[in-house]
Amino acid sequence: MLLFIWYLLIFVFGLAAGSFLTAYTWRWPRGISIAKGRSICDNCKKKIAWYDNIPLFSYIALGGRCRNCGKKISLRYPLIELSTGVLFVLTITLLGGFGRLGELGFLLTAYYLLLAAVLIAIFIIDLENQLIPDGLVFLIFTLNVSLLVLSSDKNFYQIMFTGFLSAFFFLFLNLVTRGRGMGLGDAKLVLALSPILGYPQTIVWIFLSFIIGAVVGLLLIAVGKASFGKHIAFGPFLVIAFFITLFWGDLLVNTFLPYLG
Numbered sequence: 001m002l003l004f005i006w007y008l009l010i011f012v013f014g015l016a017a018g019s020f021l022t023a024y025t026w027r028w029p030r031g032i033s034i035a036k037g038r039s040i041c042d043n044c045k046k047k048i049a050w051y052d053n054i055p056l057f058s059y060i061a062l063g064g065r066c067r068n069c070g071k072k073i074s075l076r077y078p079l080i081e082l083s084t085g086v087l088f089v090l091t092i093t094l095l096g097g098f099g100r101l102g103e104l105g106f107l108l109t110a111y112y113l114l115l116a117a118v119l120i121a122i123f124i125i126d127l128e129n130q131l132i133p134d135g136l137v138f139l140i141f142t143l144n145v146s147l148l149v150l151s152s153d154k155n156f157y158q159i160m161f162t163g164f165l166s167a168f169f170f171l172f173l174n175l176v177t178r179g180r181g182m183g184l185g186d187a188k189l190v191l192a193l194s195p196i197l198g199y200p201q202t203i204v205w206i207f208l209s210f211i212i213g214a215v216v217g218l219l220l221i222a223v224g225k226a227s228f229g230k231h232i233a234f235g236p237f238l239v240i241a242f243f244i245t246l247f248w249g250d251l252l253v254n255t256f257l258p259y260l261g
Contacts, residue, residue, distance in 0.1 A: 007089055010088050010089050010092055010113075011085045011086075011088065011089050012085070013085075013088065013113075014081075014084045014085030014086070014087065014088030014089065014113075015055035015056050015081050015082070015084065015085045017084050017088070017113075017117050018055060018056075018081035018082070018083065018084030018085060018120075019053070019055040019077075019081055020034075021080055021084060021117060021120055021121050021124070022076065022080045022081065023039055024121060025080070025121050025124040025125050025128070028121075028125060028133060029125060029129045029131060038050075038053070039053060041066045041068060041069060041071065042071075042074075043066060043069050043071040044066065044068050044069035044071070046066075046068045046069075048066075049067075052067055055081045055085075056078050056081045056085075059073060059077060059078040064078075080120070080124065083120065084116075084117065084120055087116050087120065087243075088113055088116060090247075091113065091116050091243075092109060092112065092113070094247045095112060095246075095247070111143065111147070114143075115143070115196075116243075118136050118139060119140075119239045119242065119243075120239075121133075121136060122136055122137075122189065122235055122239060123235065123236045123239040123240075126185070126233045126234075126235030126236060127233055127235070127236045130183070130231065130233045131185065132183070132185030132186070132188065132189055134185075134188065137185070137188045137189055137192045138192075140189075140192040140193060141188075141191065141192035141195075144192065144195040144196055145160075145195055147195075148160075148195055155198060155199075158198070158199055159194070159195050159198045159199065160195065162194055162198065162199040162202050162203075163190070163191050163194035163195055163202065164191065166190050166191070166194050166202055166203075166206055167187045167188070167190045167191035167194070168187075169206075170182055170186050170187035170190050171184070171187045174186075174187060180231055181231075182234060183234070183235075185235065186234050186235060186238060189235060189238055190206070190238065193205075193238075193242055197242075197245055197246065197249060200253055200257060201245050201249040201250075201253060203257065204245055204249060204253055204256070204257060205238075205241050205242055205245040205249070206241075208241040208244060208245060208252070209234070209237045209238045209240070209241035209242075210237075211241075212237045212240055212241055213232070213234060213237040216232075216237065217232055220232070
């Protein structure tokens with residue numbers, strides 16, 4: 001019963017974080033401060049009452065429509081909220097939380113949840129606007145390097161070298177393609193996230209991101225949603241591959257790259 005309560009609390013906390021992310025990822029590209037005030041309906045421009053802004057539940061209760069004007073509410077909002085809640089639960093569960101909470105502790109739990117929230121924001125903003133906010137990337141990089149320093153990891157220099165080398169590879173792709181094949185934001189994101197994975201997981205992560213990107217790109221071309229030569233945001237593929245590697249990196253290395261272990 002206690003375990004179920006923990007799951008529920010993390011899920012509800014994820015829904016609340018997801019509600020914040022829906023607002024932040026919509027406002028940031030438009031230069032609107034997240035502190036400006038309550039959300040408004042895109043159609044009638046009326047402020048949304050607090051009881052109509054309860055994550056996920058308000059959407060269900062209202063039948064997916066604005067209470068004031070009756071216009072359909074975009075699925076973007078409940079999908080982000082639900083995805084954040086689910087990812088929060090998966091992150092803590094797969095990294096050793098809940099029943100084995102001692103393996104993470106409060107600080108690491110808070111760190112991984114913050115990391116998940118930031119990466120969801122990067123995923124959405126890059127997917128919708130083909131931009132990766134430097135501020136979010138800098139936040140991740142600072143947190144990760146600080147954790148490495150505080151933990152006195154003996155592989156610190158190897159981890160950082162792997163990160164810079166991986167980022168340089170993405171920078172090289174950016175220069176060769178003149179920004180059409182890879183953005184500078186992708187290189188910065190690789191540099192920021194690689195200290196979490198280290199070597200050889202970072203290699204697996206990058207390889208997996210290209211595989212996922214290729215598969216999704218071909219599917220989009222097949223259904224007419226993209227064409228060869230058209231730029232597709234790569235940040236979302238990096239985020240998806242990162243979480244897969246974070247959760248199952250050792251298994252992937254041992255299965256496909258045992259000589260790098």
